[in-house]
Amino acid sequence: METASPDTTAKPLVCVILGQTASGKSTLCHNIAKRIDSEIISMDALKVYRGMDIGTAKASPADQQAVPHHLLDLAAPSESFNVARYLDDLEGVIRDVLNRGHLPLIDCGTPLYLKTFLSGMLESPEPDEELRAELETMSSTALHRRLATLDPEAAATLHANDRKRVIRAVQYAMQTGKPISAERTQFETRRTDYRFVLTGPLWDEAILRARIEQRVERMMTAGLIDEVVRIHNGEGFSKTAREAIGYRQLLEHLEGAYSLEEAVEKIKRRTWQLARKQMVWFKRYRDVKWLQVKSDEELMRAAIFLAGELAGEVRASMKGAPPEPRREPRLDGLYHKSR
Structure with missing residues (x-):
């Protein structure tokens, strides 16, 4: 840009x-x-x-x-x-x-x-397919509960049924050690x-x-x-x-x-x-x-x-x-x- x-x-x-x-x-x-x-x-x-x-x-x-x-x-x-x-x-x-x-x-x-x-675009780590496959086996409720532990702010904005984004947020937090919500300062830049x-x-x-x-x-x-x-x-x-x-x-x-x-x-x-x-x-x-x-x-x-x-x-x-x-x-x- x-x-x-x-x-x-x-x-x-x-x-x-x-x-x-x-x-x-x-x-x-x-x-x-x-x-x-x-x-x-x-x-x-x-x-x-x-x-x-x-x-x-x-x-x-x-x-x-x-x-x-x-x-x-x-x-x-x-x-x-x-x-x-x-x-x-x-x-x-x-x-x-x-x-x-x-x-x-x-x-x-x-x-x-x-x-x-x-x-x-948010810079994301290389996808860990094994981790994603493991997360896919979890119920929506369990996934959302995990997200609430890793990133309470993201969990508050995502519905448990929004599996795709919940999994992405959980995977991001687990792979980077940082909550994805902390990276959302992008909205403040243009x-x-x-x-x-x-x-x-x-x-x-x-x-x-x-x-x-x-x-x-x-x-x-x-x-x-x-x-x-x-x-x-x-x-x-x-x-x-x-x-x-x-x-x-x-x-x-x-x-x-x-x-x-x-x-x-x-x-x-x-x-x-x-x-x-x-x-x-x-x-x-x-x-x-x-x-x-x-x-x-x-x-x-x-x-x-x-x-x-x-x-x-x-x-x-x-x-x-x-x-x-x-x-x-x-x-x-x-x-x-x-x-």
Whole structure:
């Protein structure tokens, strides 16, 4: 990462639209991109998989044709995919978008990807496969209890059912002798080669939960189970892809673990848990300008507002460019301080 010049307005601008699942952040991105010269860059750990379209709420072919989208469909569901591979692609895409004179508009639903993009990756020791195999045999409760002993701060932020991250935190502490929570000062540092605007829609929890349940029902109606069957009977799912919410529950249903109705309820419940966990991560960024919305109409107003704001920010990032008159009225009270 390069160190930028002291003149912050001369740095290229990158806008990150972040938010919880089902919050409408992708809709916000699309409606902004239709109003200003910008291109949407997906920052989602699951939308990278080809064919996993319905369950990831991937932009439709029509939306992708209307507005340039990047970093979708990078891998087959049978492939493993990680943040390092994503970041390698992301850096080149951002440069290309800027070179075309457009604003990179990042549609972010994966907090880990955002953290590593802004602050770099945590240096981890070489994986000890024997230790990991031993940890995998432990129950979720026992693992979380072990983590609470090794790293109480990490244990307080991770649910016992989040086995992947609990195992990683336990393994890190056992291999390095240091708690992984002590390494999280990364959130306090940020790369300096770009000027960032972080914003996104913020909903009342009751409204968001209702939106999540409605979206799951729409996915089922759109043929999510057929999508799962097609991939399962074709190339199959990698371990990472199989764990995706919606896909895992329907695969378990197809394997006879529970009824379709139970699977749908599990999807709704796990999606709500994900949304709450996403906000825990996003709240660590104190400079996020949250946009308080209560309806789809207000989400559209937010897009109009942001398009006007960002048009001015883009001009400010161009050396010698005079400020452009505001074309849309300022919507006082739309911004909401971080919770």
